[in-house]
Amino acid sequence: MAGLEGLPGFGRWGASLDVLVGHPGPLWIYGEAGCGLTTLGAFLARGRGAAFQDDAEGLGPEALAAWIQAHPSGVLASHLAPEDPAVARAASHCLPFxxxxxxxxxDDLDRCFWIMAKEEGVSGPLPPLLTALPCPGNLRGLRNRLVRWKLLGQLPEDAAPRLPLADSEDLAANLHVLERLLLHRALRRSYGNRVEAAKRLGVSRRHLYLLIARHGDPVRGEAPTAEGPKRLLRGQNSCIPDPHR
Incomplete structure (x- = not known):
């Protein structure tokens, strides 16, 4: 992972580092997977001479509260926002960032990319698709793109997503395709974390599992286990394109 200067938005929030290091209470550093939480959290912990807990949500509510009590100036990194019910009680004692x-x-994507390229010993000119959004996995995904290009000359498929709509104008079939695209994108960007994927999609966990049953989970390699909605079963299945073709 790149140093602090290689993290998204560093030019905007970097000036806050002194405030974060000097804050006497615990810090709750949060964000999406692959955006540099471990890098920032470890830096702040070293600067404060304090303990660091990565993936803090994995401790569970009671253990999390106990950790904060035992490390009153500690730094915690999490993919969950402090108001998430799973961590809210303990995280309420922390300064969130x-x-x-x-x-x-x-606008920072090019800068982050070229910092990585220098670290990897890659020089330009390079294909524009390497720095195109969306970039599932954030910085981790961006580095994976760069390494694949460096070693194999492969361009990223995720940078130019194609929506394989049905040949007809059938609304039900095309909504089914869009539903699958958004579900799979949310699961990939969450690195298989289904709680985070449900939050991205704005659905309940129960609804998420229904969608996974219908469309499968590309991260865990799970195939669909249920038929599509009833509106598709009236001779419409032939209209749904195969996304793997």
Whole structure:
């Protein structure tokens, strides 16, 4: 992972580092997967001479509260916002700081990319698709693109997503395709974290599992286990294109 200067939006929030280091209480650093949480959290912990807990939500509510009590000036990194019910009680004692993603800081993508390229020993000119949005996985995904190009000459498929709409204007069939596209994109960007994927999609966890049953999970390699909605079963299935063709 790049240093702090290689994180999205560093030019905007970098001036806050002294405030964060000097804050006497615990810090809750949060953001999307792959945006540099570990890099920032470890830096702040070193600067404060304090303990660092990565993936803080994995501790569970009671253990999380106990950790904060034992490390009153500690730094915690999480993919969950402090108001998320799973962590809200413990995180309410922390000063929150949200680390932006590449999509939040679109104008910063080129700068982050060229810092990585220098680290990897790659020089330009390079194909524009390497720095195109969307970039699932944030900085981690961006580095994966760069390494694939460096080693294999492969361009990223995720940078130019195609929506394989049905040949007809059938609304039900095309909505089914769009539903699958958004579900799979949310799962990939969440690195298989279904709680985060449901939050991205704005649906309940129960609804998310219904969608996964209908469309599968590309991250875990799970195939669909249920038929589509009834509106598609009236001779419409032939209209739905195969996304793997």
């Amino acid at each position: 949200r680390l932006p993603s590449l999509e939040d800081e679109e």
